[in-house]
């Protein structure tokens with residue numbers, strides 16, 4: 001029985017790993033750039049794979065942080081006013097319950113950032129957001145808007161977390177705080193827009209999973225949203241092991257009964 005349990009654990013673990021070989025967007029399904037887009041920021045494929053972790057200029061390199069957003073045309077695509085991009089993952093992005101990753105299921109990265117006041121110890125004095133609507137879909141046809149969560153706004157993302165697929169707690173305060181204090185309060189999350197599939201509007205029952213995400217710039221505001229990437233929020237390895245241990249326990253209990 002012990003041997004069977006170990007094999008079961010290994011198979012389940014391999015399935016988890018294989019099924020999420022990459023947590024990032026796999027393909028661009030549609031791209032429609034609106035007017036007023038930044039010239040040359042028109043390559044939608046930049047959103048595939050992990051978002052940029054660093055930037056450079058004239059030989060200097062620095063990490064992306066909540067106060068230093070990606071800026072190159074190879075980093076982000078500009079949607080233009082009313083423009084949109086639709087991407088697909090190569091696997092189902094599952095709807096995590098509230099006790100896993102705060103209920104967050106996927107992240108959308110842009111180039112929003114916090115501005116610092118260097119006459120006040122470098123504390124955060126403002127935020128540059130260009131909000132865009134986020135919608136999710138299972139089939140790429142029927143899309144559902146996510147309530148109260150916008151791309152290219154909260155949160156700016158950071159490479160300091162060392163990952164681009166863990167969620168950030170809600171409502172981290174930032175005004176008048178030091179950037180390092182704010183990133184510490186991300187608690188290992190990397191920022192980005194925190195999308196909970198359960199917040200999709202117009203459904204009587206929440207979706208269990210999605211495969212497509214559409215981001216659309218808000219046409220009648222002054223901002224022009226940019227997108228740097230998408231990531232499936234994966235459960236902590238500890239959570240996977242807890243789930244597997246629970247499954248093995250149930251199998252053993254069943255075998256004993």
Ligand SMILES: [Ca+2]
Nearest residue numbers: 095096103197
């Ligand atoms: Ca969720």
Ligand SMILES: [Ca+2]
Nearest residue numbers: 081218223224
């Ligand atoms: Ca706009």
Ligand SMILES: [Ca+2]
Nearest residue numbers: 111112130226
């Ligand atoms: Ca932007």
